[in-house]
Amino acid sequence: MEKEEHDVVVVGAGPAGSITASVAADRGLDVLLIDRNPEIGVPVRCAEGVSREIEKYIEMDSRWVCNPIRGVITYGPEGTELIVTATDDVAGYVLDRRIFDRSLARDAARAGAEVRVKNRAFDVLKRNGKVCGVYVNAAGEEVRITADVVVAADGVESRVARWAGIDTRLRAEDVASCAQYLMCDIEVNSDYCEQYFSWDIAPGGYAWVFPKGAHYANVGIGISANFLNGTSRIVNFLDSFVHEKFGVEGGDNILAKIYGAVPLSGPVYRTVTDGMLLVGDAARHVNPFSGGGIIVAIQGGQIAGEVIAKAVREGNCTARRLREYERRWWKEFGRTLYAGLKVKNYMLSLSRTDFNRFFRSLNGELKLTEYTERTLMKEIAKISPKKMMITMLIRTLIPY
Ligand SMILES: Cc1cc2nc3c(=O)[nH]c(=O)nc-3n(C[C@H](O)[C@H](O)[C@H](O)COP(=O)(O)OP(=O)(O)OC[C@H]3O[C@@H](n4cnc5c(N)ncnc54)[C@H](O)[C@@H]3O)c2cc1C
Secondary structure (H helix, E strand, C coil), X not given: CEEEEEEEEEECCCHHHHHHHHHHHHCCCCEEEECCCCCXXXXXXXCCEEXXXXXXXXXXXXXXXXXXXXXXXXXXXXXXXXXXXXCCXXXXXXXXXXXXXXXXXXXXXXXXXEEECCEEEEEEEEECCEEEEEEEEECCEEEEEEEEEEEECCCCCCCHHHHCCCCCCCCHHXXXXXXXXXXXXXXXXXXXXXXXXXXXXXXXXXXXXXXXECCEEEEEEEEEHHHCCCCCCHHHHHHHHHHHHHCCCCCCCEEEEEEEEEECCCCCCCCEECCEEECHHHHCCCCCCCCCCHHHHHHHHHHHHHHHHHHHHHCCCCHHHHHHHHHHHHHHHHHHHHXXXXXXXHHHHCCHHHHHHHHHHCCEEEEECCCCHHHHHHHHHHHCHHHCCHHHHHHHHCCC
């Protein structure tokens, strides 16, 4: 078996892994970034929507942007419409993740990281019970890679952290099963992302139409996995929605079909151990309210890269040293993710009647000075019936 040594090995070249690798390499570390797939950014398992908040963390490149959007329209079960816009003309973007992910990996390479595709980690290496590397299958060859820090950036199906003894298992109710079609030649409102909430369309979840341009959109559905069984398959829900919304049937107008999962559990309790750190979906850094994980993957990756660089320089990569990462992500976005979890649990606890009543109140227009998930949740809390969620939400968000 071949052997290699690096300061850091990052498993998974999605946004979380590439940003972590970029930041650590930029600070002079010897970083290896690997992905099991033969091509970075493919397959795209994402609706590709982000709010403009992304600009706080990364310099936007017009080549990633398929379509700038003015806001989001949320349709309730009885046809109510809540139009949320920002005071700026642009509230967010529908990205091209193929280009976006590849570009982030290229930035990591430019910063000095070594990037390899078709490299699948299949176990962690331990010394005295502490993580000190990974075993990788590199296009058929097994390689033993030692590193001061292993970064588990291997997405929703993450195994790396589990091999190290961190429990990242998800219960059915904490996973959204998703199906999405990339559709063309359909009538879409290219100025707005649309979300459809209804027990008939998407029990325990929602359907979406995220426009990638005129007549071109990601059309998908996400349903809490515990609402699905053998007879109610996710594609049946999506096909019904597509038929109802666009009058399309039998696979017409579909350029790509994708299936995936979103972790909706809120962050895992432990995101560091000796010699290892978890980022992005692997750490369950996704807002359970919206299913959005791109921006938090970037935020978490930046913090992770900085902390790793300091820890390696100090020659101290113990869990105790790496805990700075946990303190910082908690401060930066942890509370928002927990608030999102509370909102999701609240919505799932509603009876059908209360669910409809809740959406009846979300009717009209809402202009946000700053379009972020935090401001959106705060505003929705204010207008929900009888302040249904307020106490709970404000209590969680007030420290901001
Ligand atoms: C249908 C769907 C729609 C979504 N829509 C949105 C949206 O509109 N907006 C939003 O913000 N978020 C959305 N998300 C969530 C978003 O896609 C994720 O939160 C984001 O991609 C997380 O980035 P990541 O880097 O943590 O993981 P990923 O992007 O999943 O990257 C993980 C990488 O790890 C690699 N990998 C896995 N195991 C190994 C291994 N053993 N060895 C080597 N490599 C490995 C994989 O190949 C993959 O490239 C959506 C998710 C789904 C499924």
